[in-house]
Amino acid sequence: MSTHEQPGSIADALRAVEEQRVAAQERHSARLAEVDEEIERLQESIQNLQAQIQTLQESRAQIEQEQDPEFEGGAELIFQVLREHSGRLAERAAMWAEAVAAVEAQKNKALQSPEIAPLVAEYQQFRDGGDAALAQLPPSYRKAIEEVHNKVRDQLRAHLEELDVTPELDAESIPLDVVFSSDEGLVMIITPVSADVYSQWAGRPAGLDTRIAAKIVEGLYTALRGTAAEAAEAVYGGHEGLLAMELEIPLDMSGFPERLQAAMEQTFESAVDIAAARVELRLAKVPVDLLLPADDEEVDDA
Numbered sequence: 001m002s003t004h005e006q007p008g009s010i011a012d013a014l015r016a017v018e019e020q021r022v023a024a025q026e027r028h029s030a031r032l033a034e035v036d037e038e039i040e041r042l043q044e045s046i047q048n049l050q051a052q053i054q055t056l057q058e059s060r061a062q063i064e065q066e067q068d069p070e071f072e073g074g075a076e077l078i079f080q081v082l083r084e085h086s087g088r089l090a091e092r093a094a095m096w097a098e099a100v101a102a103v104e105a106q107k108n109k110a111l112q113s114p115e116i117a118p119l120v121a122e123y124q125q126f127r128d129g130g131d132a133a134l135a136q137l138p139p140s141y142r143k144a145i146e147e148v149h150n151k152v153r154d155q156l157r158a159h160l161e162e163l164d165v166t167p168e169l170d171a172e173s174i175p176l177d178v179v180f181s182s183d184e185g186l187v188m189i190i191t192p193v194s195a196d197v198y199s200q201w202a203g204r205p206a207g208l209d210t211r212i213a214a215k216i217v218e219g220l221y222t223a224l225r226g227t228a229a230e231a232a233e234a235v236y237g238g239h240e241g242l243l244a245m246e247l248e249i250p251l252d253m254s255g256f257p258e259r260l261q262a263a264m265e266q267t268f269e270s271a272v273d274i275a276a277a278r279v280e281l282r283l284a285k286v287p288v289d290l291l292l293p294a295d296d297e298e299v300d301d302a
Contacts, residue, residue, distance in 0.1 A: 078179065078290045079240050085176045085192035086242060089279070092174055093208040096277045099167035107164075168276040175280045178216060178264070181288040182249075182257045188291055189245040191216055195238030208277050213243055215274065215281070219267035220245065223260040228253055239291075257285055 180189040193213045196204065217234070224230050229249040236245055249256060261283055268274070268281040 074290045075292065078286060079242075081177065082179065082190060082192055082240070082242055086194055088174050089176055089192050089209055089212070090194070092169075092171075092277060092279060095169060095171065096167075096208040097205075099169055099277075103167045166273050166276050169278045171278050173278045173280050175282055176212070177282050177284055179284050179286050179291065180257075180260065181286055181291050182260070183288040185249055185251040185253075186288070187245075187247040187249055187256070187260070188288065189216065189220065189247075190239060190291055191243045191245075193243040195241055195243050198236050198243050199238060208274070208279070211271070212274060212279070212281065215267050215271050216264070217245070219264035219283075220247070220260070222267055223256070223263035224249075227256070227259070229256075261285070 176192045178189065178191050180187065182188075191213060193209045193216075197209050197213050201210075220234060224232060224247075227249075229247070232247055232249060234245045234247040236243070238244065264281075264283040268283075271281075274281065
């Protein structure tokens with residue numbers, strides 16, 4: 001049932017229809033205006049979001065061009081540890097040199113003792129001119145003198161073996177890290193040994209640091225033995241003041257890091273003198289990024 005008042009005439013009905021039409025149009029226009037207002041608000045929000053997205057995209061592009069600060073700082077941390085270990089090695093090498101010198105002094109003193117000195121003199125005398133003198137003697141005399149000489153030699157050898165002892169330090173064991181990376185066919189090893197061991201080898205005495213460097217090289221070539229890279233030659237030099245080694249191996253040579261780890265451990269364990277110096281050598285694999293500082297320095301072939 002309609003709630004509108006019944007028109008009394010057609011004219012009244014037409015006016016009522018017009019009023020309802022106008023009211024409906026106003027309501028329709030109001031709804032459209034409301035929707036348009038919401039659309040405008042959303043469009044403004046979208047524009048703001050697009051501006052934020054553009055700003056973020058520009059920031060992302062800039063970050064992509066920058067070096068990863070984590071790796072840059074990581075390289076410095078690695079070399080801080082290696083330099084600290086190099087300092088430890090220098091101190092321990094000095095202690096070891098003193099111990100070796102003390103053993104040599106005792107050995108030289110023993111060689112001058114009444115028990116050994118005559119044996120040394122007789123052995124040297126026979127060595128310097130014994131063959132020529134023996135050649136002029138009859139066979140029977142020659143045999144007797146050779147028997148005496150052999151007896152002196154054996155006695156002297158026994159004394160020397162007793163004197164040939166490896167000193168053992170009464171000190172706390174120090175761990176020293178050797179690090180390596182293997183990436184894209186390039187093997188890189190950084191040692192805690194000073195680069196002077198290589199660059200100044202002709203003018204400096206061999207010591208504990210030289211011995212450690214030699215064992216690292218031995219471990220490297222032990223790992224290469226029997227592989228496709230057996231004939232490869234390493235490049236030696238200084239890197240951040242430390243002795244470094246680089247070696248190229250075939251790209252398809254799988255399992256080399258594990259092989260190197262095993263070879264180094266075996267080589268380190270066999271070094272009795274290094275153990276006597278109370279040094280523990282450890283090998284650690286690190287990403288190549290952490291061995292290359294920000295300037296991407298290569299091994300300096302000193």
